[in-house]
Amino acid sequence: MRRVGILGGTFDPPHIGHVILANEVRSALQLDEVRFMPNHTPPHKKKTESISNDERLKMLELSIAGEPYFKLEKIELQSPGPSYTYNTMKQLKEKEPDTEFFFIIGSDMIEYLPKWYRIEELVELVTFVGVKRPSYSSETPYPVILVDTPQIYLSSSMIRDKVKKGKSIKFLVLPAVQQYIEVNSLYES
Template sequence: MTIASLGIMGGTFNPIHYGHLIAAECARVEFQLEQVIFIPARIPPHKEDWDLLNQAERYRMVEMAVGSNPAFQVSDLEMKREGVSYTVDTLDHYCRCYPASQIFFIMGLDSLFILDTWKDIERLTQLCRFIIVTRPGYNINEEVQIRERLPADFWSQADFLEIPGLDISSSDIRMRVAKGKPIRYMLPETVESYIRQKYFYREG
C-alpha cells in the first residue's frame, strides 16, 4: 500500500493519555497524514522511570487507546529490538519500508529540549520532517540556547504546531494512581479500567 505521508509518534506511553492522542490527531489533520503510527519504546535512552511498566503492558494500553481511530496504528518495532531504542534506527526502518512516503516525526517540547543529546541528530534531519507540538501562546524564538545547540538543517525540517493546552502528563497520572486520586477524563476509559484492573502504579 502506498502512503504519501506518514506520522510517527514514539514514547514510553507509561501510560498513554489524551495529550498524546490530541497531539497525534492535530498533527494528522494539519499535515494531512494518512496514518500515524504509535511506537512504544522498549528501553528508552533518556528516561529512567522506576515505575516503567513492561513493554507488553504499555503496548496493550496504546492498542486500546488508538483502536477507535482508523488512521492510528501501534507498532511493536522497538519492543522487538534488543537493547536501547533509538529514534534514528526506527525512522531509518520506516524510510526503507515506505521509500515513496514523506515521514513526519511528532514530538513535544520536552523532547526538543534534549534533542541535541539524541543519537545521530544529523542523520535524523535527513530522514524526516519534525512536527513539534506546543501549547497555546508558546514562542520558541525565546529559546535561544536550544536554537544554538541544534544544527541549522534541523530548523529547516521543523514545523511547530499549536494544540489545545491540556495539563496532563504520564508522570502525574502515575502519581495520582499511587495516591488514590482520580484519573478519569485524563486518558481513555479503556486504559483507565485496565490500569485499575491490573493494579498498575500502586505504591507498596
C-alpha cells in the same frame, strides 16, 4: 507518497494528551495516519519500576481503538537495547521507501534535539513536527514544523502518581484505559 506521523514515547500510561496531539497533527498536516511507537528503552530516561511492554501495548490498543487513522508501530519494542530514533527511522525508511515520515515531538524534545543520536543524519530521514508544551522553548537550529495544538499540561508520571495516591484519573486517560489500569491494579503502591 504516503505521509505518516510517528509519535514515540513510553506511553506509561498513554493519556488523552497523546491522542489529542496525534489527531491535531494528523489534521493540520493532512497525514494518512499517525503511528504510536512505544519505545523499548529510551536513551534519555531512566527505566522506572513500572509495567511490562505488553501492558503498555494493550493500553495503547485501547487508546486508539476505532480510530482509523491511528496505528501501532512496534519496531522499537522488537529491537534490544536503547531505542535511538535514528536507527528506528533508518529501518522504517528501508522497509517503506515510498513513505514520508513526520516525527512528532513536544517542545521539551525540541530543546533536546542537539543531543539526539546522529541528529544531522536523522533530519535527512524525517521531518520533525513540534508541538508546544508549557514552560518549554521551541527554539532550535534544526528544521521543525511547528503545529499549534491545545496545550494540555499532562504527563504519564502525573497519572502514575495519582493512581499510587488513590486519586481519580477520570478524563485524563480514555475510559477503557482507566478500567484496564484499575482491573489490573497497575501503578498502585
